[in-house]
Amino acid sequence: MTTDPQSDPITVLLADDHPLVAEGVRAFLDTYDHIRVVATAATGQEALDKFDAHQPAIVLMDINMPGMNGLAATEIMIEHNPQARVLILSMHDSPVYIATAKRHGARGYLLKDVPTEEIVTAIEAVHRGELYFGLAPEPDLAGKAEPLTSREQTVLLELATGKSNKEVARVLDISVRTVETHRKNIKQKLGIASTAGLTRYALEHGVLQS
Numbered sequence: 001m002t003t004d005p006q007s008d009p010i011t012v013l014l015a016d017d018h019p020l021v022a023e024g025v026r027a028f029l030d031t032y033d034h035i036r037v038v039a040t041a042a043t044g045q046e047a048l049d050k051f052d053a054h055q056p057a058i059v060l061m062d063i064n065m066p067g068m069n070g071l072a073a074t075e076i077m078i079e080h081n082p083q084a085r086v087l088i089l090s091m092h093d094s095p096v097y098i099a100t101a102k103r104h105g106a107r108g109y110l111l112k113d114v115p116t117e118e119i120v121t122a123i124e125a126v127h128r129g130e131l132y133f134g135l136a137p138e139p140d141l142a143g144k145a146e147p148l149t150s151r152e153q154t155v156l157l158e159l160a161t162g163k164s165n166k167e168v169a170r171v172l173d174i175s176v177r178t179v180e181t182h183r184k185n186i187k188q189k190l191g192i193a194s195t196a197g198l199t200r201y202a203l204e205h206g207v208l209q210s
Contacts, residue, residue, distance in 0.1 A: 009036040010127050013054060015047035015070065016040075016062040016089070021112065025060065025089070028116045035123060044068030051077055051084065058123050059086045061106070063097065068171050071104045072154045076173070078105035085126050089119070098133055103150040108132030148189060155182040159195060160202035 041047040087108040
């Protein structure tokens with residue numbers, strides 16, 4: 001498959017911890033002359049490192065990865081590189097996930113089971129500076145409650161996986177006191193008193209993979 005030979009290929013970083021998924025997507029994208037996968041990553045932190053090393057035009061980012069998840073990596077990546085264009089490629093079709101991805105700065109959201117040609121369409125659209133979201137996001141994460149900030153959503157996702165305040169602080173590169181403050185605010189906004197309650201909320205609202 002070819003495109004304008006005078007144009008530079010769209011460089012892509014593919015971040016996914018499932019080898020079969022990553023290899024399959026890469027093999028498909030390699031059939032397009034105008035797209036070039038320059039690196040792959042299996043964790044959020046590795047995605048940040050590979051982005052700094054290769055400066056790809058587009059990042060295809062999974063959400064659930066070991067250590068730092070894809071949403072946290074997206075937020076940090078865009079904080080450090082405002083021009084970064086992240087396209088989430090996920091198995092989760094919950095509108096809450098899409099809304100959360102948008103708040104973290106993602107430029108698009110695709111399900112992993114879409115036709116492979118749609119991935120190319122999304123990459124091209126985001127590369128042109130457009131947004132590409134297949135489903136309408138919910139207005140906010142907590143329904144009628146006061147909405148969580150993007151950082152609070154990231155902290156919630158980490159806490160809901162059972163991490164301690166200290167572990168969350170290390171993953172997100174923030175102080176333990178900051179995590180404690182976010183945790184307090186999250187509980188107040190959601191009206192939840194326990195960590196078990198936060199986990200249950202995250203599962204019920206599609207924020208955490210069951």
